[in-house]
Amino acid sequence: MRFPKDVPVLTDQGIRLRAPRLEDVEAMVEMYRDPDTQYWSGSPPTDDREEAELDVTERIPKGWRVGTRRTWVIEYGGEYAGAITLSGGESGVGSVGFTGHPAYRGKGLATRAVRLVLAHAFDDLGWHRVTWCAFVGNWAARRVAWRTGFRNFFTTHGAGPADGERRDEWIASIGRDDEREPQNHWWQVPVIETERFRLREYRDSDVERAAEMSNDERTLHWLANLPKPFGRQDAEQYLARGREGQASGERVGWVVADPDTDELLGDVGVFGLHSRSDQTSGELGYSAHPEARGRGLITAAVGRVIEQAFLPIDEGGLGRLRLEIRAAKGNLASIQVAEANGFTRAGVLRAADHRRDGSYDDLVIFDLLISDRG
Template sequence: MPIPAEHPVLTDGVVTLRGPRPDDVPGQAARHLEDPDRGYDEEDARRWITYGITEAWKTGERLAFVIEYQGRYAGTASLQPDPDGNARVHYGLSRWARGAGVASRAVRLLLEFGFGTCGFHVVHWWARVGNWPSRRVAWATGFRFGATIPRLAEESGRRVDAWTGWIGPSDPRRPRGPWFVHPVLETPRLRLRLWREDEMPRITTGRTNQATAHFLPFVPQPFTAEDARFWLKDLAEQAASGVRYNWCVADAATDLGLGNVTLFNLREGRSGELGFWLHPDAQGRGIMPEAITRLIRWYFAPEDAGGRGGHRLVIRTAATNLAARRVAEKLHFHLAGTERAAFPLGNNTHDARVTYDLLSTDQFRK
């Protein structure tokens, strides 16, 4: 289908995509001045609004719209065609308009235009690794996520890794899976929350020890700051992909990170698996049973009561991992089975693997 000669007006009744107007210049300038590292000034904004958008549309280089919300300039969204009949999506929003679903509405309008009017076959998306707002919009509008490509783009004079994604004309414009948002769970002594970047030294010392090397041989030893940085990034991406929850177990009074609890292998039948570790200086104080008890209550609570609505929890560990087994047994998990030579150890041998489970109908330690 041909690209229209002039900007159409696209709207869903809340957000409007339209051509640029001279009164959009202050909004364009203010949006980019929010990021001073980009080196974008008011003259750049004036040129783009008064000339650049229109010229790029005429040449077919970029089909850019102004996003209007509540009667104001709120950002821009565009499609950049390629020679193969596809396009790449771009979008950016003013800070004042964020958090209300404006960018997602704009992208849905843009996709409808790109597929329905322009006839594009595929719309591509990519963003610098760590650009969570952009990824959240791509997730909300139904993009499939692909590989992370090293050094795909240049930003502030350096090459950066980028997430990638794509969507086709018949794909639904809604999320393909969950994006896990971690509730903060508290007890009188503990707070289960996300780890922070400034806690990497605490993570490295907590993950570097003989027991970890023996029972979790896939964990690098020593666990370096670079390992911790990759681990934190990976956990964030797994939560965004609806794969894994991961909480830092922190002291409620000091907020010091004491250990970690992971909830993974989540299945549609409302089952999940727990993994956990404690910093050496936090052991022997009953911290992990207390943390997991709080997590169990959230996990089994109905969704309409703010819980996960789970039915079954599993703990799997080596038969000789007495510390992990004590936690499971203290919480009244049921020993469901033993598999011979199924748990690889750090000394290149295999231990038996024991499986404990707990049902929502069971009585566990309160």
């Protein structure tokens, strides 16, 4: 084992980052065998003990000597809790990658480890930017990147190398002088129970009902930007965009569910939440599953979401002061939902809402201010 003498030990009050040792091999193999490690790593690590030994005795020391891959063990309470690597660094730009031992996840250790290596990269190595990437859907890793100040998250489609194939990948970065704190609110979706309905987060099992809701003549008529026909895959993309919107601070969406069966009856979302200059407005959007129409359900659900939207952020709300609804002039059911909830007709954008046949309808703007509610 030929580690350079100066592998830095990085510590905060909770964890210690240090060079790997042969005593780590057993825990490394356990981590390599974990299905999440296998799935989310670009090239799944072998779970072979001898290979793990070679990592410790040959590959990781070589990375340190050459200076292209600096891998530390994350040690917590004297135990092996994961690994973190800084790669590259040419021209002052490199990347960070990390994996937690399954027994030590969800304790904030990866977050602490990233903070330590960012400080090392910027302050000791003189780097000016660190990038991060993960396969789309790796929410735990994304949350670590978000919490430590990575920003400008975007998706590269089919770009991430995954053991001989390619998967969609999220990419983000942070610069030396950037604040190492979250750059936007990551909205949670609280469950709200009422006698008539439950408002809750979308689940994968809602895909079918969500597809039925959107693949409906009336929905497709008024929401002309939806793909027609609207299939299962479109619904999956809709759910994925919703989750991204929550993570990027842009939107929050609730399923309106039957309180007994939990089946999707509709949805209500608030979007436009993360404008750079103003974060006190939001726009409401809603849809009802065809089976759930005509009984005032969405009107009531929107009413409940309005309360949530006007609630201060530190009380679990969205901290909005002004809400908006936009509806095509002929969409009387939607207009009814706005008016029944006390919205004021603020104006009309002429010929602003396109239909699939190439025609345009006037778009009515409704607004509701927190001060309207007395």
